[in-house]
Amino acid sequence: MRKIWQSVGRLFLFATSMLCTLTYAQEQGQRVQFVACPIVRDTATVPCWLTRYDDTLYYMGIQSDVSADFQPPLQGHQVLVEGVVGSEMICGGVVLEDIKVSTMPELDGSCNTMLPAEERYVIEVYPRPPGPSGGRLAFQANIDPPVLEPSVGQKTFTLYFDFDKGVTFRQPRDLTAIMSYAGEINATRVEIQAYYARHQLSVGQALDENPAVARRRAEQLAELLQGAGLEAEFSVNWSTTPRTGNGVEDWRGRSAEVTVIP
Amino acid sequence: MKIFKAVSQRYVAAWLAGLVTVFMATQGLAQPDEWWSPGDGRVLPAYVEYSNTFGRYGLVNTQGPVETSGHPFFEPLGSNGRACVTCHQPADGMSLSVKSIRQRWEETGGTDPLFAAFDGMNCPHLSAEDPASHSLLLDRGLIRVPLAWPPRNQAGENIEPEFTLEVVRDPTGCNTHPVYGMEGERREISVYRRPRPAANLRYVTSSLFGVSRFVGKTGMLASTDPDTGLPVNMNMMADAREPTLKTQAQSAAMGHLEKQTPLSAAQLEQITTFELQLYGAQSWSVSAGSLMEEGGPSGFGPRNMATGRDGVLGNNITNFVFPMEERWHDLPDSEHAIDANRIAFRESVARGHDVFFYRTFWIKDAMHINSVGLGNPIKRTCSTCHGMHMTAMDTANGWMDLGTTNLPWALEPPVSPWADKKPEMPLFKITCRADLPPHPFLGREIYTQDPGRALISGKCDDVGAIVIQQFRGLSARAPYFSNGSAANLRELVDFYDRRFNIRYTEQEKQDLINFLRVL
Numbered sequence: 212m213r214k215i216w217q218s219v220g221r222l223f224l225f226a227t228s229m230l231c232t233l234t235y236a237q238e239q240g241q242r243v244q245f246v247a248c249p250i251v252r253d254t255a256t257v258p259c260w261l262t263r264y265d266d267t268l269y270y271m272g273i274q275s276d277v278s279a280d281f282q283p284p285l286q287g288h289q290v291l292v293e294g295v296v297g298s299e300m301i302c303g304g305v306v307l308e309d310i311k312v313s314t315m316p317e318l319d320g321s322c323n324t325m326l327p328a329e330e331r332y333v334i335e336v337y338p339r340p341p342g343p344s345g346g347r348l349a350f351q352a353n354i355d356p357p358v359l360e361p362s363v364g365q366k367t368f369t370l371y372f373d374f375d376k377g378v379t380f381r382q383p384r385d386l387t388a389i390m391s392y393a394g395e396i397n398a399t400r401v402e403i404q405a406y407y408a409r410h411q412l413s414v415g416q417a418l419d420e421n422p423a424v425a426r427r428r429a430e431q432l433a434e435l436l437q438g439a440g441l442e443a444e445f446s447v448n449w450s451t452t453p454r455t456g457n458g459v460e461d462w463r464g465r466s467a468e469v470t471v472i473p
Numbered sequence: 474m475k476i477f478k479a480v481s482q483r484y485v486a487a488w489l490a491g492l493v494t495v496f497m498a499t500q501g502l503a504q505p506d507e508w509w510s511p512g513d514g515r516v517l518p519a520y521v522e523y524s525n526t527f528g529r530y531g532l533v534n535t536q537g538p539v540e541t542s543g544h545p546f547f548e549p550l551g552s553n554g555r556a557c558v559t560c561h562q563p564a565d566g567m568s569l570s571v572k573s574i575r576q577r578w579e580e581t582g583g584t585d586p587l588f589a590a591f592d593g594m595n596c597p598h599l600s601a602e603d604p605a606s607h608s609l610l611l612d613r614g615l616i617r618v619p620l621a622w623p624p625r626n627q628a629g630e631n632i633e634p635e636f637t638l639e640v641v642r643d644p645t646g647c648n649t650h651p652v653y654g655m656e657g658e659r660r661e662i663s664v665y666r667r668p669r670p671a672a673n674l675r676y677v678t679s680s681l682f683g684v685s686r687f688v689g690k691t692g693m694l695a696s697t698d699p700d701t702g703l704p705v706n707m708n709m710m711a712d713a714r715e716p717t718l719k720t721q722a723q724s725a726a727m728g729h730l731e732k733q734t735p736l737s738a739a740q741l742e743q744i745t746t747f748e749l750q751l752y753g754a755q756s757w758s759v760s761a762g763s764l765m766e767e768g769g770p771s772g773f774g775p776r777n778m779a780t781g782r783d784g785v786l787g788n789n790i791t792n793f794v795f796p797m798e799e800r801w802h803d804l805p806d807s808e809h810a811i812d813a814n815r816i817a818f819r820e821s822v823a824r825g826h827d828v829f830f831y832r833t834f835w836i837k838d839a840m841h842i843n844s845v846g847l848g849n850p851i852k853r854t855c856s857t858c859h860g861m862h863m864t865a866m867d868t869a870n871g872w873m874d875l876g877t878t879n880l881p882w883a884l885e886p887p888v889s890p891w892a893d894k895k896p897e898m899p900l901f902k903i904t905c906r907a908d909l910p911p912h913p914f915l916g917r918e919i920y921t922q923d924p925g926r927a928l929i930s931g932k933c934d935d936v937g938a939i940v941i942q943q944f945r946g947l948s949a950r951a952p953y954f955s956n957g958s959a960a961n962l963r964e965l966v967d968f969y970d971r972r973f974n975i976r977y978t979e980q981e982k983q984d985l986i987n988f989l990r991v992l
Contacts, residue, residue, distance in 0.1 A: 251848075251850065253852065257852065258851075258852050260848065274847070274848055274851055274852060276847065277845060277846045277847065279846075282846040282847070282848065283847065283848025283849075283851075284848060284849075285843065285844070285848065285849035285913055285914075286837075286849050286850060287838065287849065287913070287914060288913065314913070316910035316911065316913070317910075317911065318911060318913075318914075318916050325835075325850070341833045341851075341852040341853055341854075342830070342831045342833055342853065342854045342856075343788050343789045343790050343793075343830060343831070343854070343856060344788065344789040344790075345789060345790060345791065346789040346790065346791030346792070347789075375910060376910060378691075378692035378693070379691065379692050380689060380690050380691060380692060380844070380845045380846055381692070381846070382687070382692040383685060383687035383688070383689050383692050386686075386687050386692065387685055387686065387687060390686060423908065435687065435692070435693070435694060438694045439686040439687070439694060440686075440702075
């Protein structure tokens with residue numbers, strides 16, 4: 212009897228995996244954009260981050276450190292995910308390539324799924340272990356050295372934001388670069404143009420940021436740059452219509468442009 | 474036979490006591506007068522040790538002996554008879570222990586300047602003679618810190634806070650008082666905090682790591698040094714409200730010392746120079762022996778503090794937070810009982826280090842650590858937040874909400890028909906503005922005993938965020954946390970165990986405590 216049940220179980224698993232493969236094969240290469248709960252799965256090394264959308268479990272990335280391209284979202288919130296369905300399976304999820312995630316600001320207590328480690332899910336490549344590092348940031352060595360360009364003429368810096376958010380931990384590097392450039396060219400004028408975004412979700416609905424966030428981004432940037440000592444004439448503007456998304460890299464609409472003029 | 478045994482035990486005890494006395498005398502370690510009163514006029518030696526329950530705390534003055542007569546750190550410059558040294562006692566790790574506070578109350582009948590009405594009482598309007606008026610100082614080592622409401626920026630201009638604040642509970646009577654309350658004449662909010670150690674400040678104020686014009690964790694403007702205009706690391710004081718040692722000294726003189734006129738430039742220079750030449754750490758452990766011996770771990774003892782590198786990230790296997798070089802791991806056995814006990818304790822310390830450095834757990838819902846790109850939750854270790862080499866502070870802009878003052882994690886007495894213990898701490902309700910994103914972990918309504926950094930920045934995200942404290946001299950200066958809510962190291966470890974559901978074993982807890990005791 213036990214053997215029969217085991218056989219049935221195996222058959223079920225096979226059928227399920229085939230179904231997953233078929234479903235996944237049909238979607239491979241497709242761009243998806245959705246809002247869902249982030250799921251964290253423990254492993255013997257670093258945790259991996261997953262999310263479930265339309266009955267498919269997707270792999271988003273692993274825990275690393277602040278230097279990584281993929282920075283995990285916050286549980287306790289939903290997450291806006293944009294990516295391309297890939298061909299690999301990691302940690303039990305279909306890999307989303309070219310992924311961008313943004314934690315939604317409002318709290319959602321239902322987004323709290325933590326999966327235990329299972330031997331079948333192994334993260335072998337992890338630039339930063341869960342404990343102390345080897346002595347440097349995980350991806351420091353992979354960052355190409357900046358191309359040294361002469362600091363002449365006006366230059367526009369584009370800053371990207373999280374959904375409905377103003378300045379956060381993501382902006383200091385850009386702000387420092389702006390300050391540095393402005394100092395090098397003795398900037399006399401700074402033009403700020405901020406936007407809010409519309410995201411075209413895969414289900415066909417549009418998801419807009421709060422229009423007020425464009426103004427908040429513009430004014431915050433001006434306040435911070437002036438507060439840091441950038442003495443120039445400031446022109447501060449914000450869009451009152453969303454940067455319309457078409458489902459492809461809509462995250463770029465959550466942005467502001469800062470043009471520094473000699 | 475029993476008589477012989479008793480005599481023998483007494484002989485051994487006496488012999489050991491005599492040995493200790495001779496040892497201390499020959500080592501020049503006769504106990505100095507522990508309490509420093511303002512204007513004592515003593516000389517602070519280049520190196521001095523003070524006993525505590527778990528051994529001795531050593532204080533190095535790298536510039537040699539200091540003649541304290543006339544020195545502004547030691548003289549009562551204000552109107553209430555206090556000096557800086559009143560709350561930064563050498564015997565208490567340059568901070569202030571509850572043990573010393575209570576002893577001082579007993580010895581002076583509460584007349585010591587430490588118990589000044591301004592901030593050594595729960596509120597200045599209370600009766601000075603009544604110990605209940607000083608309960609937060611006597612029970613938890615807390616000094617009243619009145620802060621302007623609404624907050625002001627570095628230029629003294631009002632900041633429009635992102636939240637409203639309501640006093641829910643006011644056991645001291647200060648926050649609803651017609652003079653001292655937030656709606657009173659002074660428009661102040663009183664919070665209650667522990668004095669921080671005035672030693673190892675080269676590390677605390679270092680600008681060598683993570684300092685920029687913009688705070689790395691929030692993108693907001695960093696405070697600047699008014700003398701140089703340069704950004705500072707904002708790692709000093711529980712709420713990072715003072716940018717430099719000089720501004721802190723000035724503020725403390727006008728507040729804690731109730732000085733009527735500002736300190737002179739020369740006095741400020743003398744105070745800060747003195748503070749930057751002090752290095753303190755546990756120097757000797759009752760159970761582990763010398764923490765300064767040749768060939769010992771380089772992360773221990775005050776002399777290593779004096780020569781160590783500041784502004785170094787230690788949460789890695791290159792620098793370590795407290796380097797031990799494996800010197801106390803797997804020590805050879807000894808046939809002698811005393812040595813065997815010492816070896817066992819040292820190995821426990823080494824294991825405690827590894828618990829601190831390598832034992833992973835899920836860090837969840839901690840503002841300014843989970844919120845800075847690492848994700849929520851993250852599987853990391855104690856040293857993720859306590860990462861600064863040699864101090865275990867955060868490296869820069871080190872305010873975080875680890876739950877010590879915000880509900881639901883802050884220590885609150887149980888409320889029930891059978892509980893008679895009343896809450897000692899005030900409780901505030903924070904309501905974050907609806908037109909801004911909520912606090913990512915606590916939402917738009919937050920209850921807190923101390924809003925922490927938010928009382929300075931006005932930011933909802935900063936509610937309950939407290940600058941991480943250095944780990945040095947812990948054995949000399951209980952209780953712990955900014956609100957004194959952990960009476961001892963066991964309570965401190967238990968807090969983290971609850972807060973992050975770490976599920977330490979008893980062995981891990983004891984090892985971790987032993988490790989913390991020798992810092």
